[in-house]
Amino acid sequence: MSKKLFIGSLAWGTTDDSLQAHFAQCGTVASAKVVTDRDSGRSRGFGFVEFDDDKEADAAVEKLNNSELDGRNIIVSEARPKDDKPRRDFGGDDRRGSGGGGSFRQRSW
DSSP, X not given: OOEEEEEXXXXXXXXXXXXXXHHGGGSOXXXXXXXXXXXXXXXXXXXXXXXXXXXXXXXXXXHHTTOEETTEEOEEEEOOOOOXXXXXXXXXXXXXXXXXXXXXXOOOO
16 A cells, blocks of 8 residues: 655745655655646645655655755655545625625715
8 A cells, every 4th residue: 555745845846756756765656746736837835755665655754854855845744634524615605795794884974
């Protein structure tokens, strides 16, 4: 079973390839992905690396946490599972905006 690692504090210029190359010193990297903003395509400053071997993943956490990659000290930890909570809906909810109140007050003079 593979183990996924969370990588934080990435430099804006870090790519999937440079991330994979940095972690390859600890073993065979199954995947390396820098998370990017879907609109701008710019890095969001974090990513994920996956190892097939749990021992190699544990060694990467030990060896590479607080190591330098592309001029920044990175944070390496085991990734937590994504929560299965529902997405927030920002649609037309009638609870807001009806009945006055709010932050905008009409002047009476």
